[in-house]
Amino acid sequence: MRVIVLYASRYGSTKGIAEFIAEKLRQRGVQAEARSVDAAPDPGDYDAVVIGSAVYMGHWMKEAVEFVRRNRTALTGMPVWLFSSGPLELGPEIASIDDPKLEPEEISGFLEAIHPRGHRVFFGALDPGKLGFMHRTLRKLPAARAILPEGDFRDWNNIEAWAESIAHALATQPVAPA
Numbered sequence: 001m002r003v004i005v006l007y008a009s010r011y012g013s014t015k016g017i018a019e020f021i022a023e024k025l026r027q028r029g030v031q032a033e034a035r036s037v038d039a040a041p042d043p044g045d046y047d048a049v050v051i052g053s054a055v056y057m058g059h060w061m062k063e064a065v066e067f068v069r070r071n072r073t074a075l076t077g078m079p080v081w082l083f084s085s086g087p088l089e090l091g092p093e094i095a096s097i098d099d100p101k102l103e104p105e106e107i108s109g110f111l112e113a114i115h116p117r118g119h120r121v122f123f124g125a126l127d128p129g130k131l132g133f134m135h136r137t138l139r140k141l142p143a144a145r146a147i148l149p150e151g152d153f154r155d156w157n158n159i160e161a162w163a164e165s166i167a168h169a170l171a172t173q174p175v176a177p178a
């Protein structure tokens with residue numbers, strides 16, 4: 001059982017989540033590796049794919065969106081899990097991290113197009129010292145500042161529980177041959 005955990009990450013926190021998921025899968029006997037979507041691997045070389053992207057201005061990163069669109073046919077026929085890494089805190093009208101309002105724009109289309117086994121949103125991280133010029137400027141806007149605090153909010157217990165559920169699904173559900 002070979003699984004690839006793909007990520008699109010601007011500043012590294014989503015990469016960290018992907019590497020953690022791959023490590024947790026390996027600890028449960030799954031042969032898993034994390035790689036950037038930029039490496040453009042062929043999903044057909046794997047039995048299952050996990051794809052995650054950082055979220056900026058309500059959207060997945062372009063390279064992750066393009067990877068899913070380009071590989072739509074292959075992904076539709078295999079077990080796929082998606083995750084988004086973004087929120088740094090819950091706004092006033094957001095009940096929990098599972099609130100559909102936190103879902104990036106592309107996700108509903110992906111759910112229809114490739115029928116993934118699941119999609120999860122995880123808290124992200126923000127280090128102002130790493131931000132590029134555009135992101136630093138955007139973060140200075142009053143509305144953005146309130147929802148983009150500095151800090152590492154990644155919930156490793158929650159992420160581990162999700163990785164465990166994937167390992168469990170792979171162990172108990174038949175995977176169609178590629």
Ligand SMILES: Cc1cc2nc3c(=O)[nH]c(=O)nc-3n(C[C@H](O)[C@H](O)[C@H](O)COP(=O)(O)O)c2cc1C
Pocket residue numbers: 008009010011012013014015054055056057058059085086087088123124125126131134135136138139148
């Ligand atoms: C300018 C800017 C805009 C952001 N917009 C969103 C957003 O719309 N939704 C969200 O959930 N997170 C948003 N975030 C938070 C990032 O998704 C979060 O910091 C994430 O962990 C970054 O991942 P990376 O380090 O892998 O690039 C934004 C962050 C910045 C700096």
